[in-house]
């Protein structure tokens with residue numbers, strides 16, 4: 360055991376020495392060449408680079424300040440030899456992440472993510488034929504063309520949300536998350552998650568939280584120095600490894616559970632619409648054609664037969680939906696409630712619109728959407744006001760590039776700062792205020808600003824955009840149709856203030872807060888009670 364410890368120690372020191380040499384070499388190379396400088400950023404030191412200067416809280420806001428200080432659309436830093444560039448303006452994002460998307464669409468390799476058994480997740484997959492095939496299958500099963508087929512699930516989601524909120528309004532934050540979890544599990548496998556103690560919801564929430572924590576810049580030293588992953592989990596600072604292995608076990612359990620139920624329901628003839636049932640039943644032929652393309656391109660799949668890929672992909676594909684969709688959709692619903700509670704006049708305007716167009720006898724439907732622009736403006740503003748993925752997912756360059764005289768070398772991690780783009784005061788006056796009207800034209804119709812940055816950029820743009828947007832719209836419209844949302848009162852009848860504070864990580868949502876959610880009146884209560 361002590362010899363092993365000594366070996367590991369030597370390995371650790373060798374890694375540090377190697378890293379130091381690498382950093383020194385990088386610095387020396389920069390001094391002695393005439394290549395353009397990287398985008399500006401904090402000072403860099405041997406080995407660690409600018410790691411000590413990395414903002415530990417609200418980095419998306421800190422990076423905007425860096426942009427102001429350095430007077431540049433782009434800022435950058437180097438941590439342990441890995442350069443990251445932050446794109447802080449819509450103009451630069453348009454050029455780099457959209458127009459030059461062909462060389463900005465790779466993803467970094469996160470050692471901790473691989474150790475966690477999350478290499479199957481589309482969002483973390485390198486830009487490769489493997490990614491392209493899965494993305495095409497995703498589009499076929501959940502893209503814009505097929506999105507309307509999932510309406511029954513979306514309406515059921517909204518009805519569930521209303522019933523849960525009516526029965527237990529104090530626990531609204533849990534129910535907002537559950538609404539999103541229910542939606543994604545239902546889309547994935549037709550799985551009807553229970554409102555309490557659902558095993559799949561519980562396991563998936565834990566696994567997702569573990570996985571996403573490990574992707575933030577500076578989250579784990581293993582991401583910066585992958586060689587350290589050879590050290591044992593009990594070695595000081597290697598706790599990440601243990602958590603990664605727990606995450607892997609949990610993820611495997613989730614991956615293999617619900618697909619069996621879908622196969623059974625297809626055999627019984629009871630399967631409803633879901634991505635899994637589409638893949639197994641309706642999508643069979645197309646799916647096989649996609650897999651044939653995948654096999655013809657090679658090495659990723661070497662050693663496995665097409666049938667095995669197919670089974671593995673059918674099992675894994677629906678699972679993309681939960682990590683990508685539950686946290687984002689749930690977080691947005693939290694921000695909608697947050698914005699509405701702080702702005703009762705916005706609720707009144709929306710309710711007036713819904714009553715006029717839909718009446719009081721039914722819930723709004725997606726066919727009503729064009730006639731309810733104010734509700735649409737509330738959704739856009741909620742997503743702009745507090746972006747749920749403030750820094751998006753990191754892209755990685757596959758070639759050297761130059762922008763504004765700065766070099767962005769091949770292998771750079773590039774973050775589109777979605778928060779900065781949606782809080783640009785030149786585009787959005789008073790950007791920290793919640794003002795749905797900013798998305799309306801003088802005649803009351805929606806303008807053409809759909810705040811697209813919230814769904815990311817270029818070839819990696821969110822493929823769940825259509826289903827997310829329509830599901831959120833139906834949830835917001837239904838919520839406003841039947842409930843009033845107000846500040847909660849304490850025991851003495853005083854209003855409990857709600858802070859405008861958010862959680863931090865890869866995704867963001869409001870800090871826990873209290874509010875009162877009550878049926879608007881007896882007509883609304885009767886409608887709620889009529890929901891089957």
Ligand code: HEM
Nearest residue numbers: 481482680683684687688748752814815816819821823827
């Ligand atoms: C409010 C809801 C949502 C928001 C704000 C959102 C936002 C994003 C963002 C910013 C990205 C990264 C894009 C980039 O790299 O530039 C992304 C990726 C992704 N999203 Fe969404 N998303 C939402 C809902 C969903 C839903 C419901 C699904 C699935 C049904 C989904 C599936 C995905 C997937 C699979 C990726 C990875 C794509 C890739 O790397 O190729 N998202 N999303």
